[in-house]
Amino acid sequence: MSIKQLRAFLAVAQSLSFAQASQHLHLSQPALSLAIKTLEESLGGALLVRTTRSVALTREGEVLLPIARRLIADWDNTEELLRQHFTLKLGRVAIAALPSFAASLLPVALKAFRDCHPDINVTVHDVVNEQVVEMVRNHRVELGVVLEPESLEGLDFTPLYLDRFIAVVPAASRLASYEELQWSDLLSEPFIALQRPSAVRTLLENSVSAHHGRLPVAFESHQLVTIGRMVSQGLGVSVVPSLCLQQMEALGARCVALNQPRVEQRVGLIHLAGTTISAAAKALSEKLIEVTDKR
Amino acid sequence: MSIKQLRAFLAVAQSLSFAQASQHLHLSQPALSLAIKTLEESLGGALLVRTTRSVALTREGEVLLPIARRLIADWDNTEELLRQHFTLKLGRVAIAALPSFAASLLPVALKAFRDCHPDINVTVHDVVNEQVVEMVRNHRVELGVVLEPESLEGLDFTPLYLDRFIAVVPAASRLASYEELQWSDLLSEPFIALQRPSAVRTLLENSVSAHHGRLPVAFESHQLVTIGRMVSQGLGVSVVPSLCLQQMEALGARCVALNQPRVEQRVGLIHLAGTTISAAAKALSEKLIEVTDKR
DNA sequence: CACACTTACGATATTCGTAAGGATT
DNA sequence: AATCCTTACGAATATCGTAAGTGTG
Numbered sequence: 001m002s003i004k005q006l007r008a009f010l011a012v013a014q015s016l017s018f019a020q021a022s023q024h025l026h027l028s029q030p031a032l033s034l035a036i037k038t039l040e041e042s043l044g045g046a047l048l049v050r051t052t053r054s055v056a057l058t059r060e061g062e063v064l065l066p067i068a069r070r071l072i073a074d075w076d077n078t079e080e081l082l083r084q085h086f087t088l089k090l091g092r093v094a095i096a097a098l099p100s101f102a103a104s105l106l107p108v109a110l111k112a113f114r115d116c117h118p119d120i121n122v123t124v125h126d127v128v129n130e131q132v133v134e135m136v137r138n139h140r141v142e143l144g145v146v147l148e149p150e151s152l153e154g155l156d157f158t159p160l161y162l163d164r165f166i167a168v169v170p171a172a173s174r175l176a177s178y179e180e181l182q183w184s185d186l187l188s189e190p191f192i193a194l195q196r197p198s199a200v201r202t203l204l205e206n207s208v209s210a211h212h213g214r215l216p217v218a219f220e221s222h223q224l225v226t227i228g229r230m231v232s233q234g235l236g237v238s239v240v241p242s243l244c245l246q247q248m249e250a251l252g253a254r255c256v257a258l259n260q261p262r263v264e265q266r267v268g269l270i271h272l273a274g275t276t277i278s279a280a281a282k283a284l285s286e287k288l289i290e291v292t293d294k295r
Numbered sequence: 296m297s298i299k300q301l302r303a304f305l306a307v308a309q310s311l312s313f314a315q316a317s318q319h320l321h322l323s324q325p326a327l328s329l330a331i332k333t334l335e336e337s338l339g340g341a342l343l344v345r346t347t348r349s350v351a352l353t354r355e356g357e358v359l360l361p362i363a364r365r366l367i368a369d370w371d372n373t374e375e376l377l378r379q380h381f382t383l384k385l386g387r388v389a390i391a392a393l394p395s396f397a398a399s400l401l402p403v404a405l406k407a408f409r410d411c412h413p414d415i416n417v418t419v420h421d422v423v424n425e426q427v428v429e430m431v432r433n434h435r436v437e438l439g440v441v442l443e444p445e446s447l448e449g450l451d452f453t454p455l456y457l458d459r460f461i462a463v464v465p466a467a468s469r470l471a472s473y474e475e476l477q478w479s480d481l482l483s484e485p486f487i488a489l490q491r492p493s494a495v496r497t498l499l500e501n502s503v504s505a506h507h508g509r510l511p512v513a514f515e516s517h518q519l520v521t522i523g524r525m526v527s528q529g530l531g532v533s534v535v536p537s538l539c540l541q542q543m544e545a546l547g548a549r550c551v552a553l554n555q556p557r558v559e560q561r562v563g564l565i566h567l568a569g570t571t572i573s574a575a576a577k578a579l580s581e582k583l584i585e586v587t588d589k590r
Numbered sequence: 591c592a593c594a595c596t597t598a599c600g601a602t603a604t605t606c607g608t609a610a611g612g613a614t615t
Numbered sequence: 616a617a618t619c620c621t622t623a624c625g626a627a628t629a630t631c632g633t634a635a636g637t638g639t640g
């Protein structure tokens with residue numbers, strides 16, 4: 001029994017005419033006749049009873065008809081579903097991104113993506129760097145945006161941009177007037193840091209300890225928003241990924257370039273190595289690269 | 296997308312090896328490779344990602360896999376179901392028969408049928424002659440056993456046997472000692488008749504009225520059993536299809552051949568003309584012919 | 591170099607369409 | 616005579632298997 005044969009049966013059963021059915025199938029009448037015949041032979045009995053002047057279903061044909069309708073419909077739906085997935089008319093992508101990225105560039109990329117592919121469902125997970133890696137490893141998400149990890153065992157890393165960290169200081173602070181700052185300028189102020197565990201926090205601690213000893217953390221939060229507010233209230237200073245510049249200024253804090261030394265870290269896309277990513281994930285990746293390049 | 300292609304995909308997706316899958320499918324590796332390739336082309340994207348050393352599913356392949364499993368299972372089940380119907384391993388027949396037949400020969404035929412085809416569900420409707428015809432006409436049953444009707448518009452009639460009516464008299468009656476009886480012998484006794492409407496009743500009335508005027512009905516029932524009991528209790532006499540002989544004698548009545556004139560009527564199978572009957576119905580018909588011939 | 595998938599190509603099978611045949615209205 | 620399905624047959628198409636090719640561990 002083949003799909004063609006079943007379609008042939010369905011067409012004849014519905015029109016009760018080989019002639020009409022053959023037109024509908026874009027097939028010659030004899031070819032249709034043969035198809036039905038071989039179908040009947042493969043099943044071991046007649047499905048249709050043809051007198052020269054009329055066509056009718058046998059009881060067995062009546063048994064098959066509703067089932068055949070369902071099988072063909074299922075078949076066509078499946079084909080359509082897959083095509084939609086490939087043409088990005090349907091599908092889902094899950095992406096995880098570290099908070100600084102999720103709050104800045106990701107929405108821009110998502111907007112561009114959604115404009116191109118409005119029917120793709122995108123799930124965003126705004127989690128700390130380590131969890132992004134974990135979610136990619138556990139197949140929880142297809143894509144991740146992270147600070148370049150030291151070990152990317154089993155992961156493919158695609159750099160998006162180089163993140164240069166910036167100092168965040170109260171608008172009223174004397175530090176706000178400088179063109180650029182050094183670590184030594186900041187360490188005299190109370191420091192507001194991201195709570196551990198956090199890749200940004202670790203990066204900062206390592207950067208500081210190399211030149212000035214321990215980071216003097218006065219306050220901690222795991223929310224960038226909270227840090228921004230604390231700074232703008234004059235509670236202290238902080239250092240955040242440059243991506244957060246706009247967000248911080250919107251919260252009333254001032255951002256100043258941080259040099260001596262610069263704190264830099266590549267940010268990029270990760271996905272499981274060895275597996276291909278879906279067409280939808282590929283399209284989203286491209287949009288992310290596009291958006292980060294533009295900036 | 297063809298069945299073969301989907302089976303090929305399923306085999307590869309489950310074993311994650313073209314080599315193993317090709318063995319399982321009894322197909323050469325290159326043929327399998329081609330099948331998958333054309334499937335992917337027809338759907339518009341890759342389902343499997345092959346490095347030279349390993350095979351894995353793409354996201355789209357993962358979407359298809361569970362659906363493919365279901366489609367193939369449905370397909371195979373349907374094929375199996377139809378084959379079972381044709382080989383009489385599965386199916387149902389509905390048959391309607393007039394009471395005298397349903398109570399006598401039909402069970403014998405059913406026994407023989409069930410011995411041959413234990414998995415066919417048979418529904419029996421024990422109804423009066425007119426209802427048998429009606430049920431066949433309304434597609435309520437495929438087969439009917441009736442006294443040969445005058446009009447068989449749209450019906451195919453297959454004679455089973457000639458029913459010769461017999462007189463039923465109380466064992467204690469003087470009539471019980473005769474070898475055969477005539478209508479005139481019976482009409483002196485109270486007559487117990489089947490209730491109208493009944494083909495047997497009509498047949499008797501017509502037969503009598505041609506020679507002796509009206510049938511002097513003293514009692515009526517629509518149950519043969521009741522008539523048998525009434526006769527055996529000495530309430531009167533009756534005339535029933537010869538098929539009921541055993542049943543009547545079992546109820547304590549005596550049966551005597553009825554001549555002068557003989558009342559005869561062909562009993563046969565009917566089914567809707569123009570439609571074929573199911574394999575199961577055909578087999579049951581054959582058993583009925585076999586059983587009625589044997590008698 | 592051994593293994594696993596792909597490409598190339600000739601052979602085989604299926605399927606198709608045209609033409610002729612048979613039956614019914 | 617017209618219509619509708621079936622059979623017959625040569626042609627196009629698809630599928631298959633063998634053999635050679637390619638890339639990886």
